[in-house]
Every structure is written in structure tokens, then in C-alpha cells.
Amino acid sequence: MNNLKMQNRLWMYGLLGAIALLTLFPLFWLVSTALKSSTEDIFATSLQLLPTQPTLENFISVWNTLPFGQYLYNSTLVAVLTVLLNLVFCALAAYPLARLSFAGRDWIFVAIVSTIMIPFQIVMIPLYILTVQLGLRNTYLGIIFPSLASAFGIFLLRQAFIGVPKEMEEAARMDGCSELGIWWYVMLPAISPALVTLAIFVFIGSWSDFLWPLIIIQDQNLFTLPLGVEYLASSRDLNWRLVAAGSVISIAPVLLLFIFLQRYIVPTETSSGIKG
DSSP: OHHHHHHHHHHHHHHHHHHHHHHHHHHHHHHHHHHOSOHHHHTOSSOOOSOSSOOSHHHHHHHHHSOHHHHHHHHHHHHHHHHHHHHHHHHHHHHHHHHOOOTTHHHHHHHHHHGGGSOHHHHHHHHHHHHHHTTOTTSHHHHHGGGSOOHHHHHHHHHHHHTSOHHHHHHHHHTTOOHHHIIIIIIHHHTHHHHHHHHHHHHHHHHHOOHHHHHHOOOGGGOOHHHHHHHHHTSSSOOHHHHHHHHHHHHHHHHHHHHHHGGGGSOOOGGGGOOO
8 A cells, every 4th residue: 555655656746747847948948048159059950958158148238238127127117016006906896895795796796707708808909099098108007007906816805805704803893993994904914825926926917918018118118028028039130049038037037026925825824813
């Protein structure tokens, strides 16, 4: 029996290891291409996984050729503002749907969640027309506008609010705390793992968004990193080493963010704040 369990575990680890290798190989190849010193290494007849003469010149060249510092600032500003606004609006919408009783509450929630099935491409044109009419074209707010709130975020936070023990809310209400105070001082700290999870998803989505900034931004000074990488790839003097270096620069902050924040995604026991 023990041998069978050991064999099953080895098979599972082997399968997970193979999936991990398949998932990480494109990233490894991207970094390897960014470190290569000549184009011949990329298009060699034999598969060359590691650069023969690793160099950082590609990163330096990309940084000096295009204003990648400005692109990095734009992406950071847009992603941070999108996360903050999304957390606030989604939490404000999810709290009454989870903790308050009013007519039509469940139908409103169903209507919100059903919008998840609508592809963005369908609403893209009306959103573009509305954004232009509001005078938000070629602005940071124009990039953020479609992501001020999300049905997924409302759904995620509503489920987290439902899991908060009723005693915490009742104790705060007995102490004279208002509904907004309960939301801020009791509910939000209790669902902090869900907030962090939503923040990571929203940050990654905003950071890697390409289609919407492409159609709403024409000023190169407002380009985000995905647009900067696309500008590199569409130039006449196409250099795949520079494109790879720009891509590594664009994904590095997201990888670092996930590495540092992944431990906060683990759910915590909200009822631990209740004393017997």
C-alpha cells in the first residue's frame, strides 16, 4: 500500500513538474533571447537555449532608444489607480448585496454577474464613443474608465462579505457605528485576503491590457509598456533581441508583485477576531 502511494505521488509530482516546465519555458526563452548578443543566436539552426555571450546591452539600448521610463511610469500610475478605484467601488457595491436586505437585491446581483459573459469587444465601441464624448481620449482617466469596477470583483467581495460572522457586525452596530463605519472599520479588514486577491488580478489585467489603450491613446507620451513593446515590434528596424528585452522589462514588475503578495492570498479565519 505504501509503495502504491509513493508511486502515485511520484506520478503526480512528475506531471506537475512537466506542466511547470511547459509553462515556464516561454518565459525562459524570452529572457534568454533578451540576453543574447547577436541575432544569429536567435535564428541558429540548432536549438540554443542559453546565450553564448550574455549581455545587458539589449536592455540598455531599449531604455535609451525609447522613453521606457515614461512608459513604466504610465503603466504604474494607471495600474495603481485602477486597483484603488476598483477596490473602493467593488467593495461599496458588494457590501449591501451581501449584508443588507432590500427589494430586488438578488436580481440586481444576478444582473451584475451575468455581465461577465459579455465579451469586452461587444461593449468596446459604445465605451469608446462615451469616453470620447466625455473628453477623456488621450488621458490617464480614459485608460482607467472601463475598469472602474468589475462584475468579477463585486462577486468575489460579496462572497467574502457573506463569510464574515454576523457577531462582528452586530457588535459594531451596538457601539453606535454607522453602516459606512462598519464597512470601513469591520468588514474591509475582515476580508483583506479577498481584497489582496482582487488587487492582484486587477493589477495584472490593467498592466497587461493592450487593446483598450491602443484605441484610446495616440500621444506617445501616454503609452503604457504593452504599447511601447508593440512600437518596438512594429518598427522598420525590427530587432527581436530588443523586443525581448522590452518584454522582460514589461513583465518583471508583475512577477515581482505576485512573488511578494502571493502569501496574502491564503484566506484567513475572520471569526478569529471574536472573543468568547
